[in-house]
Amino acid sequence: MRAALVDSQGRIIGRGAIDTLPESGIDNARMRLARLLESARATAPDGAEVVGVGVSTAGPIRPATGTYNHPPNLTGWHGKTMKPSLAESLGIPVWIGHDATLAALAETRFGDHIGAENLIYVTISTGVGGGIIANGEMVTGATGGAGEVGHITVRPGAYSCNVGCDGCFEGNASGPAIARAARDRFQNDGPLAVLAGGDPMNITSQMVFDAADEGDTVAQEVVDITIENIGIGLGGLMNTFDPEALVIGGGVVQGLQRHWERLNASVVEHALPRYENGVPLTATRLGDDVSLLGAAQLAFREARKL
Ligand SMILES: [Zn+2]
Incomplete structure (x- = not known):
């Protein structure tokens, strides 16, 4: 799992990474992810508002709830979601999307096809x-x-x-x-x-x-x-x-x-x-950061609708 603080121009400010360890269960992964996100949030400049968290994950997931639907590489996570508990522990909204869909979203905002x-x-x-x-x-x-x-x-x-x-x-x-x-x-x-x-x-x-x-x-x-x-x-x-x-x-x-x-x-x-x-x-041309940037754009996009 990788986390980053991303600004609205797609600049990555603070970042970190930890092992997913899917076999330890979704609750364990969510608690460790929350700590990783807190350390990314701590890199925000003074006065910057962190509008929310976007999560890019292997799927399939139901996008509204973030609930996994028989994910082939996340054994035991079917029917579960980290969205409400993650939002509660961080105190800001959380949105979850499928990694390849968010890569497409990143291209329309931070890649070579802005506005597509x-x-x-x-x-x-x-x-x-x-x-x-x-x-x-x-x-x-x-x-x-x-x-x-x-x-x-x-x-x-x-x-x-x-x-x-x-x-x-x-x-x-x-x-x-x-x-x-x-x-x-x-x-x-x-x-x-x-x-x-x-x-x-x-x-x-x-x-x-x-x-x-x-x-x-x-x-x-x-x-x-x-x-x-x-x-x-x-x-x-x-x-x-x-x-x-x-x-x-x-x-x-x-x-x-x-x-x-x-x-x-x-x-x-x-x-x-x-x-x-x-x-x-x-x-x-977004390289390995395409999913991080897509997750960030998901959060910016959804936060505007609140
Ligand atoms: Zn096939």
């Missing part, structure tokens, strides 16, 4: 997730589960994700998916074999991109398929939401940026003809 009313943020990392801003509002869905773009089918009959859906975006374009596709095609010679020290189990998505740069044909094939899979996924999102900005972030983006023209062309190819002159694809 329609923006999609897709994180391509250990998994594939997404956040959607449509007509200026965060799209949360009926149960807080909206934005799970990682489970759009992009390649039926290919790989499944951990959830088990066949041929989904996450199963065929996340970092582990790229590594797995290369492992399954492994050959004992060439740059990829050298980078992996001869053991296919060592392959990472970073190695696949690096080996492709060095002319490794297996790695190049995996990069080609990955670019097409991402183009199918993002092209479908263009058609569905017609965003002003389509922003990608996450660990895999570093490798993808070396193939930016082809990635753009792949999204155009899989989008409707109305986008034949280009799609508004960019890579985030």
Whole structure:
């Protein structure tokens, strides 16, 4: 868990971090988070008003109450929320949002797309997730589960994700998916074999991109398929939401940026003809702070409504 005091211009003033320890339970995490937030608040300049707390979390959560709804990585937190007790211990309002949705919100306030009313943020990392801003509002869905773009089918009959859906975006374009596709095609010679020290189990998505740069044909094939899979996924999102900005972030983006023209062309190819002159694809420049800034913007935005 990371906490920061953020001003209305997106400047991070004080920050700190502690381990989440989800297995110790939500109450334990909430008490430690409250202390972390108090120390961030203590860095506020004299006279500054702290309007509230925004919390960005892995979901799914019900946004109004912050209640977790079967979160896959927070075992035992289902049906629970830290919102009321956190607000009580800190004495200021608390708002909670889904991390990828808040990353999208951060882009519309502190990123390269200030004021965008329609923006999609897709994180391509250990998994594939997404956040959607449509007509200026965060799209949360009926149960807080909206934005799970990682489970759009992009390649039926290919790989499944951990959830088990066949041929989904996450199963065929996340970092582990790229590594797995290369492992399954492994050959004992060439740059990829050298980078992996001869053991296919060592392959990472970073190695696949690096080996492709060095002319490794297996790695190049995996990069080609990955670019097409991402183009199918993002092209479908263009058609569905017609965003002003389509922003990608996450660990895999570093490798993808070396193939930016082809990635753009792949999204155009899989989008409707109305986008034949280009799609508004960019890579985030907010880095690791994108979720902190999104959480801050959630608090600024909601505090204005009070
Ligand atoms: Zn899936």
